[in-house]
Amino acid sequence: MSLQDRGNPVAERQPNGLPHAPKPPQKLFIPGPTDVLPEVLEAQTAPMIGHRTDEFEALFAKVQAGMKQLYFTQSRVYVVAATGSAMQEAAIRNAVRGRVINFINGAFSQRWHQVAVGCGKEAIAVDLPWCTAVKPEQVAEALQKALKTGPVDAITVAHNETSTGVASPVDEIAAAVRAISPETFVMVDAVSSFGGTPLPFDEWGLDVMLTSSQKALAVPPGLAFAAVSDRVLSRAKTVEGRGWYLDFPNLEKYLIRNTTPATPAISLMRALGVQLDIIFAEGMENRFARHHHLAERTRRWAIDHGFNLMAEEGYASPTVTTVENTLNLDIGDLNRYLEAKNMEISDGYGDYKGKAFRIAHMGEVTDADLDRLFAAMEQYMAAQ
Ligand SMILES: Cc1ncc(COP(=O)(O)O)c(C=O)c1O
Structure with a gap:
């Protein structure tokens, strides 16, 4: 049945009566959402099932086991119908009674601070230069200073600042926090790096590590x-104002029965189930190595073509490269050129708009994809 048959006024045909040719999918080199394989998209079209059924519980158990493997954790991984920002809020509401220190080196670590303020917590912002990484020494210094006036429940850091393409040494940060204040939780946003690089939750002694489905996964x-440590879960029970939807103890009550308190996003979980099979068939090590190789290749291409990199040396992201627009390209025009070839990159974030551009190489991006992108960009640059 056509849209018109269903009374939809939107014309499905061109003025000459012929149907529109389906638009070929854009190849996305933007830092999320990333391209999704056809079989993963297809998994979402299966008919609905009730979520209080054995079939759903089996799906939940599969997703739980796969995510624990990707997190390298024996702990639990909460799965909710939401996006990463909701888990930033969950972490704050469940883990912080009084004070939290937010390390800010870009837009998304800044958002976490806004979330903490919005949740009414005493949130201490430590502003660091954008395009630099958060270093353990900076964390130690800020933590020691704050501890002089009382306990600090948690620190927050973005592992991979998508706004600048900088990855921070979360393992070293966690060790620094533990050495100074073992009761301070280490909470990590891994939204744009999880699945593209190893982030061993247990080995690094992390307390919360959150991510979203639409990036490297x-x-x-x-x-x-969100992977959540036992100690966060036990403290959460004593924290006021946790709300309901993202309440960790409530999520736990259902998780141990392989289900969720509210209606889960069944179609998305089916898609994730198929994608986890694909990830494990590729092999986690191979997947991480592919991401690191593509990142290295992108950085090399940028430098070889007269650009600079925005990220502090030694801390460039494995999943998204921010390139300083040293050649003064018109990024909007470049993207229109790429769009005609069914590709898309990202402009610089916020104040970096026009001054930088971002090439994401996460998820299912391959060397062949980069061949095509770089060839098109070189053609565009040659014609300027
Ligand atoms: C590092 C980082 N944190 C948080 C977010 C917000 O995630 P979401 O859009 O899934 O809420 C993003 C989104 O791009 C991000 O890159």
């Missing part, structure tokens, strides 16, 4: 995840 947007 290459699943459509709409699922948010």
